[in-house]
Amino acid sequence: MNLDLRYTEDQELLRDSVRAMLADHAPWTRVLKVAESPEPDDADLWRLLAVETGLAALAVPEHLGGAGGGFAETAVVLEELGRACAPVPYLGTTVATRALLHLGDTDLLRTVAAGEVIALALPFSAGPPRDDREFVSKPEVQPHFVTRNSDLAARSEVEVTLSGDGEPLLNGAVHSVAEALRARVLLVPAGGGLYAVDTSAAGVRREQVVSLDETRPLCDVSLWNVPARLLASGERAAAALDAALVTGAALLASEQLGLAQWCLDTTVEHLRTRYQFGRAVGSFQALKHRLADLWVELAQARAVARHAAACVASEDPDARLAASLAQAHCGPVAVRAAEECVQLHGGIGFTWEHPAHLYLKRAKSAAIAYGTAAHHRTVLATLTDLTPA
Template identity: 40%
Template sequence: MRLTQEQEELRSALRSLLTQYQAESAWVPLTEQIGAAGLAVPEGYGGAGGGARDVHVLMEELGRSLSPLPYLGSAVLTVGALLASGDKEACERLLPGLAEGTSVGTLAWAEQGSWDQDAIRADAVRAPDGGVLITGTKEHVLDRPGGSVDVLLVAARTAHGVSLFEVAPGATGVRREPVVTMDGTRAQARWVLDGAEGRLVGVDGDGGRYLEHVRDLACAALAAEQVGAAERCLELTVEYARNRVQFGRPIGSFQAVKHRLADAYVLVESARSAALGAAFAADEDPGALPRAAAVAKSVCSEAFSAVAGEMIQLHGGIGITWEHDAHRYFKRAHGAGELFGPPSRHRARLAAQLGMAAR
């Protein structure tokens, strides 16, 4: 599995830009100069017409810098849900702005701390005027740092099953509550809907199918982000081990430290293979994506957590100070590991898929 020369050039351009612009200030140049928000949007809707491998490259670079940009929630979840719905009217109306980056979207999905469809309790009922009113609370909704979103998609239950709705973020009966999380580099919010008017996206009752596909895409993208962050943890730790002198020699020259760094390297490269496998499956073998995404989310979550932990341990006392970046990577590792379900949940998904395939 190899990336193309064009994708490697994309990586170089992204790394240069993310080095030049910090935090939220990178969103405008990222979208205007590189067209990042529209990488996976078909050309007919104003995007670049790329695929999951292009997203993989971008997410790796965002992970390296612990970027707080709303790419995952907007360009992966929201765009992915709209495309999965096949709703041409909604796509024509919403995707161009999302592709340009002039509008930012999010998908309100999780409830009760779970992304499983069984946990969805938000209720969508018919109003006397024929519209749809949604009531429920959505948790762990990826947010936009310092501002509200422009496109809000909500998963709710109708008489036909789980369905997807577009809800105006500032409408009556809609309340956004920012959430303080341990990982301060990824903004989240809680959305409370109390009789909020919703507009059906796609087919009533088919929302569960859309969400399953979106979760696989999201897990593949998040796995790439985890690989980029883990790789940066290892780079910083190797650099420190070369320069930190103890007992008259660099600590990196001690055999025990070499072994731990070598183990961390193996974890990073194994995670990279799993993440690339999911990206290639999304582009070339969609039928294999559910299995590849479950593997990638499980492997990459655990690898990132382990490498981030080693970063703190091998940096010693400075690794637990507020001024050093080690704690930021460790917190991102913990938060990303739980996002879209912990590794154990995805291993259970994988076991179920393998069991069905064996019948």
């Protein structure tokens, strides 16, 4: 399939409008204020994104109240959110939306369109498996999903029992779940199935844990005899979960791209205006080389991130490979861009009053989200038959 990786005119207009909106409503001073507050995210900005503009439901069909766009447009929004380091649960809700679209759950898709947060209750570091056959369950007790290439079983232990009326009840815990503190609904893998849990139900507890990135807090989710609705089971549930994790890995690359672009642009501007020894710091050849190398890596990152978004949007058979390629490259590039931003800003780059630390923390945190670069290199080796016999 031939994919056009260029931004369309509509996507450019979308980018401009989102960037202008974030410049007004999410300047770095506000982001820092939210990060220092006890609130899990910027509720006002989320309301603007999800309710007033409908950007959180770009991929939801129009007849369900969504914008009727696609994941290519969602990737453009994520690129701008990464550029602003915006503290909103956009990525997590997008990943959950992908699972719901795969299942065709119209009720929960309408919930997304209404501006509610829905989160996938898996550790933030959980990456997609190497192929569709990786998702298996333990048939004798079926306590949880496990994958042969990760330790999800150790970190996401949720059991399914039945009430006296035969309704499913969930018991267990999931650790380090991202963007779930404000979620109205959790999608919980358990017992070989995928369940929807209303977070207002008795027995649901969410406890925020200390995380490196204050703009994307993590929490531990505990479930005690919590009533749940079965969305899917068996292969259908595994396929939905797989599609969600592949989409998360692919679209996270766009967020990392936006973050890295901000770091490069900000550093270039600083070096152009900062003078030492009577000349602009940016005129020193050693610094020019560092920025030139970063620019090349960023150009490559844009290509693989756009390719991954296009594959997910078109449901291309190579979406898994494209997503892993994007994460294997974009995660390290974002970290390097943020590190260069801190270092080349000199003393001010290490202060709390400069936004560079927000981007470094987001880059480092995102580098392990939906699978590390090492995990995705293993996926690439498996998909391309480069693993040793």
